[in-house]
Amino acid sequence: AAAAAPSLKNAALLRPGVLQATRIFHTGQPNLAPVPPLPEHGGKVRFGLLPEEFFQFLYPKTGVTGPYVLGTGLILRLLSKEIYAITPETFSVISTIGFLVYIVKKHGASVGEFADKLNEQKIAQLEEVKQASIKQIQDAIDMEKSQQALVQKRHYLFDVQRNNIAMALEVTYREQLHRVYREVKNRLDYHISVQNYDASEGTRAHDKLGGEACGAEHLCTAGEGNSRQVHCRSKAARKEGSSSASYVNTSIPIKTARNS
């Protein structure tokens, strides 16, 4: 309540709670919780009316029969002096009280058990809700733990995958490297064979033909064999450069047929 008062004060523009904010209600512990427990059994009585303490009180002076003698004497005095007169109502008293005593003696225990059962049902219902909630949370905890355990093992999978990928990359790299080497070797073999051909007798035939023997992609001019080789080499080098993929690091120098 003390915490509620300042919020009341600042609640609105006009501060309607200003008057009431100074008056704080219910500062003490509310008497609803926690309540002290009820006693389980009531006080002991005899004949449903007279408490046991009365008999214990008279016991030192008059013994066991004392209260009974007192009761008998009182009843006889009431009757004989007509303080209590026998009227028609007396019989209705006898029948009413007799009926009630009979009903209570016969059905009292079962009614009490029924009331206890009602309370048991109430508590059992709430207990069930509580247990279900606890069980649910426990199941969630167990599932979470098992999933965490699974997660712990996942790195194996990742390692395997990583290794696979690395191997695949390595294989691809080597494959492409090999392809590059092969292409270059092909091109250079061609140049060698062209050179050999030129060296032997092919030059005269090439000059005669006007330079069409080189092929479509070669811009070969009718000139000395060297310049033709340079052109072709450069073209071939460009082709090699494009054939090697970007992720393959060709640090290996390509030795040409001339330089080797």
Add this chain to the structure above:
Amino acid sequence: MNENLFTSFITPVILGLPLVTLIVLFPSLLFPTSNRLVSNRFVTLQQWMLQLVSKQMMSIHNSKGQTWALMLMSLILFIGSTNLLGLLPHSFTPTTQLSMNLGMAIPLWAGAVITGFRNKTKASLAHFLPQGTPTPLIPMLVIIETISLFIQPMALAVRLTANITAGHLLIHLIGGATLALMSISTTTALITFTILILLTILEFAVAMIQAYVFTLLVSLYLHDNT
């Protein structure tokens, strides 16, 4: 004998002070309230019984009729407890007084009828004519229905008074007969048995409460909801 027969119905007055107020207020002490979830056996049984009765009685009403639940439940508890307490020896039963029963019946009946007339005027007026009456009988039937409507609160009050008073009187009379026959001892046992049986039947004063609240309830239902 005549003087003694009706002395139990005199409104109790002690030294000029009305004791009857305390007697009327006394049954409320027997229904303790408890804020606990699990209370003692007494309160548990009362709560169970109240729940049973209210569920059984208020289930037939719609939401507007169910606003009367508190009124009807306190009515049945009051009349029931008062009648049962009156069965104890030398006690006074307030419900034997016609003034009190009229004070209960007339306002409740009037409330139901006026609610019905205010909210569903046509339906309430239509109750004066049952369905399927032949045309020449209509004026007479309307008069009869009006009379039967206005006799409802009287019937409610007088029914309760007569039943409880008659029961008490019978108990007293038969007790007196037993007393007179005590000197002729052969028939005494028979009479005492009769008293016991009569008393058991009279314990169904609770059935009287049922009749009272039920009648009121049925009339409320018909007026308010249909």
